[in-house]
Amino acid sequence: MLSSAIGTVKGPGETLHEYNFIAPDPDRQLKHGEFVYYTAPVDGSERRILGRITDRAAVKLFPDTFLADPSVPPHTVAAMLGYESNATELFEITVTVLGYYDECLYDFTNPRVPPQGGAPVFIAEDDMLTDLLSRGRQGELGSAYIGDLLSRDPGAVPVALEVRGFTSTHLAIIASTGSGKSYLAGVLLEELMMPYNRASVLVIDPHGEYDTLQQVQNMESFRDLGYSPKVRIFRPQDLRVRISSLTLPDLRYLLTNLSEKMHYQLGRAYRYAQRTWGEDKYTLEQLLRAVREVGDGAQSEDEAADDDPTTGALIWRLGAALGGSGIFHDFENLELDELFQPGMCTLVQLNEVEPRQQQVIVAALLRRVYQARIDTERGKIQRGERNHVPFPVFCLLEEAHNFAPANADAVSSDQLKIILSEGRKFGVGVGLISQRPGRLDSDVLSQCMTQCIMRITNPIDQNRIAESVESVGRDMLKELPALSKGQVIVSGASVNTPLMLRVRTRRTEHGGEDINAPAQWRHWFENEQPAQAAENALFAEKELERDEDGMLWA
Amino acid sequence: MTDQIGVIVNSNSHIDYVCQLHGPLEREQRPPPDAYAFGSFVAISLPPFPATFQDTGQSPTAYAPCLIGVVYNSMLVNPNFSNLGPRLSSQYEQTVFSPDLLDETATLVGVLALGWQDSAGPQQGTPRLAAEVGATVRRLTGEEVKQFHRDARGQLSLRYAAAILALNNSLVPALLLDIIDRLGTFFPQEQAILQVMRDNVAWKSIVQPAG
Ligand SMILES: Nc1ncnc2c1ncn2[C@@H]1O[C@H](COP(=O)(O)OP(=O)(O)OP(=O)(O)O)[C@@H](O)[C@H]1O
Numbered sequence: 001m002l003s004s005a006i007g008t009v010k011g012p013g014e015t016l017h018e019y020n021f022i023a024p025d026p027d028r029q030l031k032h033g034e035f036v037y038y039t040a041p042v043d044g045s046e047r048r049i050l051g052r053i054t055d056r057a058a059v060k061l062f063p064d065t066f067l068a069d070p071s072v073p074p075h076t077v078a079a080m081l082g083y084e085s086n087a088t089e090l091f092e093i094t095v096t097v098l099g100y101y102d103e104c105l106y107d108f109t110n111p112r113v114p115p116q117g118g119a120p121v122f123i124a125e126d127d128m129l130t131d132l133l134s135r136g137r138q139g140e141l142g143s144a145y146i147g148d149l150l151s152r153d154p155g156a157v158p159v160a161l162e163v164r165g166f167t168s169t170h171l172a173i174i175a176s177t178g179s180g181k182s183y184l185a186g187v188l189l190e191e192l193m194m195p196y197n198r199a200s201v202l203v204i205d206p207h208g209e210y211d212t213l214q215q216v217q218n219m220e221s222f223r224d225l226g227y228s229p230k231v232r233i234f235r236p237q238d239l240r241v242r243i244s245s246l247t248l249p250d251l252r253y254l255l256t257n258l259s260e261k262m263h264y265q266l267g268r269a270y271r272y273a274q275r276t277w278g279e280d281k282y283t284l285e286q287l288l289r290a291v292r293e294v295g296d297g298a299q300s301e302d303e304a305a306d307d308d309p310t311t312g313a314l315i316w317r318l319g320a321a322l323g324g325s326g327i328f329h330d331f332e333n334l335e336l337d338e339l340f341q342p343g344m345c346t347l348v349q350l351n352e353v354e355p356r357q358q359q360v361i362v363a364a365l366l367r368r369v370y371q372a373r374i375d376t377e378r379g380k381i382q383r384g385e386r387n388h389v390p391f392p393v394f395c396l397l398e399e400a401h402n403f404a405p406a407n408a409d410a411v412s413s414d415q416l417k418i419i420l421s422e423g424r425k426f427g428v429g430v431g432l433i434s435q436r437p438g439r440l441d442s443d444v445l446s447q448c449m450t451q452c453i454m455r456i457t458n459p460i461d462q463n464r465i466a467e468s469v470e471s472v473g474r475d476m477l478k479e480l481p482a483l484s485k486g487q488v489i490v491s492g493a494s495v496n497t498p499l500m501l502r503v504r505t506r507r508t509e510h511g512g513e514d515i516n517a518p519a520q521w522r523h524w525f526e527n528e529q530p531a532q533a534a535e536n537a538l539f540a541e542k543e544l545e546r547d548e549d550g551m552l553w554a
Numbered sequence: 555m556t557d558q559i560g561v562i563v564n565s566n567s568h569i570d571y572v573c574q575l576h577g578p579l580e581r582e583q584r585p586p587p588d589a590y591a592f593g594s595f596v597a598i599s600l601p602p603f604p605a606t607f608q609d610t611g612q613s614p615t616a617y618a619p620c621l622i623g624v625v626y627n628s629m630l631v632n633p634n635f636s637n638l639g640p641r642l643s644s645q646y647e648q649t650v651f652s653p654d655l656l657d658e659t660a661t662l663v664g665v666l667a668l669g670w671q672d673s674a675g676p677q678q679g680t681p682r683l684a685a686e687v688g689a690t691v692r693r694l695t696g697e698e699v700k701q702f703h704r705d706a707r708g709q710l711s712l713r714y715a716a717a718i719l720a721l722n723n724s725l726v727p728a729l730l731l732d733i734i735d736r737l738g739t740f741f742p743q744e745q746a747i748l749q750v751m752r753d754n755v756a757w758k759s760i761v762q763p764a765g
């Protein structure tokens with residue numbers, strides 16, 4: 001059924017895939033980013049050729065001088081002069097053609113049939129858009145319903161990402177601080193935990209703000225015939241990285257500013273330890289011994305070589321970096337089978353962990369799970385072994401610019417790059433969240449094939465987005481500073497065309513709420529201060545008693 | 555009729571008429587100067603003229619069909635002007651011996667037709683009918699001018715403004731400003747809308763050309 005036309009084609013636009021149409025648009029329907037179509041014959045049948053509005057210019061405006069007096073509406077002046085029609089506005093609207101949806105190719109095909117001048121243009125119905133725009137379907141296997149089309153009423157056109165798309169070819173969520181990145185990530189995680197997805201997800205949570213996700217375990221809507229999702233939290237004090245699982249680059253990264261000589265000696269000691277006690281089987285004590293063994297001057301095992309300055313310094317540094325922290329441990333490690341399991345979301349909280357240690361922890365985790373996936377896929381590891389991971393995994397990294405910084409080396413950077421380029425073959429997907437795309441390594445950003453971009457005001461960050469994210473058109477990038485909290489532009493592999501969405505409401509609470517300072521200050525006056533005053537009074541009384549005692553004693 | 559000021563003697567277009575004012579030797583009195591001043595509204599009678607109209611029993615003046623126009627121009631015609639050669643008779647002798655020669659000095663005014671009046675009342679816009687040579691021209695009363703500027707719904711109307719501005723006549727902006735000023739006193743409650751239009755015309759005709 002055709003709805004009534006909203007405009008009339010004027011002619012082809014500036015580029016091959018554009019056309020212009022003229023519309024009075026009295027109801028202000030034809031917003032930027034809205035979808036319209038015309039019909040054209042393709043291979044013998046009439047198809048609807050969908051397009052997106054990319055520009056809108058008024059072609060008929062009141063003369064400025066009619067607008068001179070704010071208390072006199074310009075149409076009254078026009079009416080006095082004999083123009084009494086309501087049709088006072090007319091717009092020329094530019095449309096970028098997407099094409100008709102080809103059910104075989106699962107994509108839009110541009111028919112290369114430009115609309116005829118004078119042909120009617122229709123606004124695409126909600127149902128049509130629901131069918132065509134998103135790859136997934138709300139509530140179906142392999143779909144993540146993250147929100148509704150922004151140009152339509154809430155709920156009118158739900159958009160579901162194809163989970164397969166972003167878990168294999170990676171995801172980026174980019175926005176200025178406070179625009180709702182963590183909120184959107186929370187929505188995604190909820191969807192991944194739903195009975196129709198049951199994903200195995202690891203979240204690197206440097207601020208410890210995803211706790212509230214635990215609520216999914218008790219919510220009826222997440223359950224289904226014997227399935228209920230699990231959320232496991234590793235708090236900073238629960239984190240363990242076995243010292244022998246660190247690689248030589250990890251060690252070098254942890255011990256900053258090593259001299260050439262120390263580098264060399266550390267390398268020899270590392271290989272010595274691996275040779276002597278076996279890969280992944282030595283303790284800090286043994287590593288230190290290895291340092292002494294390979295150091296200058298040390299000949300027998302008992303003879304301390306600490307008097308050699310290089311050996312001494314290296315031992316002291318290793319002890320300081322690994323011995324003092326509760327995270328690096330001789331035997332314990334975060335085991336992969338505790339971290340990864342379908343239907344489980346694991347939160348690794350890194351708050352209060354020193355930045356370099358965070359990077360090493362993340363690098364080690366990523367490396368291990370990637371290796372485990374390769375080995376499992378190639379049949380090198382069998383069921384029952386700890387590193388057996390017979391299912392794809394998805395890792396979400398908050399503050400990703402800390403793990404893949406633009407102009408600095410970080411151990412985690414290299415590991416991330418490997419996974420971003422090769423991970424899809426072995427079912428390791430990553431999602432990166434960052435508020436500073438300008439500080440995120442540009443290779444890393446351009447390898448994420450699904451992009452969720454929210455409000456960005458900083459021009460440097462906007463440029464970085466324009467450089468690294470090809471799939472978003474220029475016209476959409478112009479919207480970035482104008483987006484509000486909770487509005488997102490999604491593009492890339494998980495949707496059929498770039499879309500502007502309103503992120504749906506979370507089912508669980510959002511953990512990353514801003515602190516309400518004035519409310520807390522007030523709370524202090526109403527609750528804390530009286531308590532403190534009472535305590536002080538008590539204390540003073542005691543003093544007084546003592547004084548009296550003292551007086552008595554004197 | 556005392557309000558009569560002259561007769562149509564020529565036209566330059568469908569809406570641009572030339573009216574010759576009654577002179578001293580015609581039966582009517584010469585009209586007072588403010589009756590044909592720049593910006594005065596006038597009615598140009600249309601056939602059927604009142605004489606034939608009377609049969610229908612309608613009052614001849616109420617809905618007598620006419621064009622409604624405004625005086626926008628004036629010209630003096632003086633055949634003596636270029637006759638600066640030696641004279642045979644003095645000016646005084648001339649009035650005595652050949653009085654009809656004096657007749658040839660005349661005052662002409664240009665009238666733009668802005669609308670018409672028929673049995674449905676006054677209307678603004680380009681009239682369908684044209685006036686004839688000899689049609690009488692009379693001055694409109696204040697009440698008639700007011701009536702002419704009200705549309706069917708009783709709203710202030712200035713439909714002819716765009717049409718006359720489009721004539722590209724250098725006298726038109728001044729004419730419009732003059733009309734708007736006068737309408738302001740007739741329609742005090744619509745003063746603000748008129749002011750917007752006045753500013754618009756004034757800006758384009760006064761400020762922009764001088765800039
Ligand atoms: N779709 C939404 N609906 C309702 N509220 C939202 C939505 N998105 C974000 N918010 C609110 O906006 C605030 C900031 O959101 P969020 O914590 O996700 O920002 P962020 O981009 O992660 O910021 P930061 O860079 O500081 O981590 C929160 O208080 C959250 O409740």
Ligand SMILES: [Mg+2]
Pocket residue numbers: 181182183512
């Ligand atoms: Mg956040």
